[in-house]
Amino acid sequence: MPGPEMNPVPTSIRAPFTGARFISLPASPWLATFPIALITAIPVVVLLGHLLHPDQAIWHHLWQFVLPELLANTAWLVLGVGLGVSLLGVSLAWLTAACDYPGRRFFAWALLLPLALPAYVTAFVWLGLLDFTGPLATWLRETWGIHWLPPIRSRGGVILVMVLALYPYVYLTARAAFQGMGPRLTEAAQSLGVPRWRAFFRVALPMARPGITAGLMLALMETLADFGTVSVFNYNTFTTAIYKAWFSMFSLPAAAQLAAILIFFVFVVAVLENLARSRRSYALSTRSSQMPARIALKSWGAWGAFAWSAAVFGLAFLVPVVQIADWAAGVYQQDFDARYLGFAWRSLLLSGLGALLVAGLALVLAYAQRLRPTPAMQFTARIASLGYALPGTVLAVGIFIPVAWLDNQLIDLFGLERQVLAGTLLIMLLAYCARFLAVGFGPVESGLSRITRSVDEAAQSLGVVGVRRLARIHLPMLRASLLTALALAFVDIMKELPITLMTRPFGWDTLAVRVFEMTSEGEWERAALPAAVIVLVGLLPTYWLIKHTEHAHT
Amino acid sequence: MLTLEHVAQSYGAKPVLKDISFSLRAGQIGCLLGPSGCGKTTALRLIAGFERIKSGAIYLDNEVIARPGACLPAEKRRVGLVFQDYALFPHLTVAANVGFGLGHLAAADRNNRIEEMLDLVGLTHEAGAYPHQLSGGQQQRVALARALAPRPRLLLLDEPFSNLDVELREKLSLEVRDILKHEAITALLVTHDQHEAFAMADVVGVMNEGQIQQWAPPYTLYHEPANRFVADFIGQGVFLPGEVLSDKQVAIELGVLDGRIPGDCASSGGCAVCGKGCKVDVLIRPDDILHDDASPMQAEVERKAFRGAEFLYTLRLPSGHRVLTLVPSHHNHAIGEKIGIRLDIDHVVAFRSAE
DSSP, X not given: OOTGGGSOOXXXXXXXXXXXXXXXXXXXXHHHHHHHXXXXXXXXXXXXXXXXXXXXXXHHHIIIIXXXXXXXXXHHHHHHHHHHHHHHHHHHHHHHHHEEOTTHHHHHHXXXXXXXXXXXXXXXXXXXXXXXXXXXXXXXXXXXXXXXXXXOSSHXXXXXXXXXXXXXHHHHHXXXXXXXXXXXXXXXXXXXXXXXXXXXXXXXHHHHHHHHHHHHHHHHHHXXXXXXXXXXXXXXXXXXXXXXXXXXXXXXXXXXXXXXXXXXXHHHHHHHHHHHHHHTHHHHHTOOSSOOOOEEOXXXXXXXXXXXXXXXXXXXXXXXXXXXXXXXXXXXXXXXXXXXXXXXXXXXXXXXXXXXXXXXXXXXXXXXXXXXXXXHHHHHHHHHGGGXXXXXXXXXXXXXXXXXXXXXHHHHHHOOSSOSSTTSHHHHHHHHHHHHHHHHHHHHHHHHHTSOHHHHHHHHHTTOOHHHHIIIIIHHHHHHHHHXXXXXXXXXXXXXXXXXXXXXXXXXXXXXXXXXXXXXXXXXXXXXXXXXXXXXHHHHHHHHHHHHHHTTTO | OEEEEEEEEEETTEEEXXXXXXXXXTTXXXXXXXXTTSSHHHHHHHHHTSSOOSEEEEEETTEXXXXXTEEOOGGGSOEEEEOTTOOOOTTSOHHHHHTGGGTTSOHHHHHXXXXXXXXXXXXXXXXXXXXXXXXXXXXXXXXHHHHHTTOOSEEEEESTTTTSOHHHHHHHHHHHHHHHHHTTOOEEEEESOHHHHHHHOSEEEEEETTEEEEEEOHHHHHHSOSSHHHHHHSSOOEEEEEEEOSSSEEEETTEEEESOOOGGGOBTTBOTTTOTTOEEEEEEOGGGEEEOTTOSOEEEEEEEEEOSSEEEXXXXXXXXXXXXXXXXXXXXXXXXXEEEEEEOOSSOOEEEOOO
């Protein structure tokens, strides 16, 4: 009986559709996700295309006068920041996760607070503090007659400030890894005769390595992408060179060339991060609900741990925040005027629109992936959320080139007077989407994955499908995830500097742009006012992050 | 009512269902029983409409609902489902969950139906509660009420009691059976637990490797298993080697058994395949062997498991073969002791030995 029918030719037994009651082929959700991936893919492809067809004259100039300095500066920066954030992040994570000392509970969450400060804010505060005319230098000079201060405007200064701003990435992932292990493994090592402090190096550290690496790579990605900090320090890297090539030398091809080289470095880091993340599972698989028996530090060990934590917390968060508050209060009377309402309004509008767009696209992407989890779909989603690795300067150039081309085509085609796309809000928002889609995609995807397939099927068996199912089941269940996506994207866009600077319509100054303009003139006090608003808004998602990472354990 | 005709399904090159056919009458409760990976869940999902059928056909109320290339979507089938994890909507109250599939009714009718359903499952007081505030058993009943509210033509239950503890499982399975019988619902249950199947179902299909091995009432499955797999899977027991003497008699080491020899060894003139003297394996259930101190037949206690009311003894026969027996627990014998046993077999179940 089941002989010849087991391998039917599909067409030969296909019954005719009897009316509309039978499903026809549904429109592929992939069609909805493909354009989203293009927002990220087109800039990359356009820039890499420039690398394949280099302009000889520009290339020669770059190679002779620009690249040696950029490569050396970037290499030192990556090396220094990498070492620094590893040292700070891992040591503090281990102290707060595995040891006990005065203030441990406070430092455990407080050491995450620097996440709320954009690196360029920390940078200008420290520059202002240690400047010859700054408050610290003046006080030392006038009170103690000390004329020497560590030279902050140096390679070491940039690295130090970046380390202070970026160590929380490593701290966060390393701490999660240490906590995820639970006490069992170090106990096992102890029972085999390995003392506890050696067990850290022989068991805990190797096991936490994938987590630490993932955090380190995120920090390095931020380092390579950073534009604000290095411009405050006048430290030339690829991002500042791209900006200068475009806005000072008006050479878009040179900017594109530099951006293409930077993409190369960034992708190496992104690939390493992906590898580390995929291996991180073993560190988390042994998650135990048991509280680890902490190593109680005594006398100078305890005070050493306290001093170390307090110093990092003070330098990375407390001092900058207090200084900003002080400066902002000082200039508030004279500086706060109607223009500020404009800066704040534009920041709010851009961040709000951008966050809505990011959350909306993230929902489309995650939902399509749920409906049709094919390999093509996974790949598309991956491409779309790869933008978090792309520096803002690179994206700005990569989006401007195709948009300018499109504008020219439109001008030729319809005889338009001028460009209609370049320099519009739309292009700016698209660039934000490319950069921050991953920020929104993460929470939405994990929120959707918590809705089991049987919930979908339950609704379907009760006759509720399609848009009605989305509205009655998925959106209500996703509310928290969507809010998270909105909040995270909102704050990231608010802090964002290079995309805003390079793609904004004429006159569209935001709070971040104001900070940039004031700092490039050395007006630290006046930069503090817009910075204070950015920091206050940034504290919200940091609070959320702390709540979500900490309440599971303490 | 529900009919499956030569239904087959495969994922890639791997066949999951091979030629499944059965039917349920209106009001009947059926069950697909089998180990995990036997294809029972796939069969359920095909009937529900969550998967597209590759070959064969499924009929509901004499109307084809699935055949290759033409498949009525799940939301139009009017087939209710109770999921293994209940799949209650966490953001809706119990009443809203139950009323979820009643969007086509006017508000008053809808509320009446919700009340009626909550009354049926005894959860009237929990109407305003959210799913996470309920116990597992209560969630189970909400899931049942939600599935029954739109008056489905057929109710499917996917391992409905597997998330509950054993005591509640028995109580609830009888309760659910009463509700289904009271409402005259045609239902199909899928489970790997034979106690659940026996407690709920009128008729059970034992499945293995994508095929229905036997489709019969529980009593028949236990006492007249159609093949070795069913004999092994249902209940406990061991096989002892035997020899066919005639179509009415088979000899094993414990004596000569009288009764019809089922299967391919039975025909009017002795064994149909090899004639008289064919080698068979005879199924011996624990309840086929009685403890009798007066019996001359002796066996050595090799292992024992205390079950409260009774002991399950593993006995070693002089030949070295082992049999199981259930003995009231006041007969406490030590391991190594020899005890008297006697055969008490109603149905002889024998299969041809593997050569």
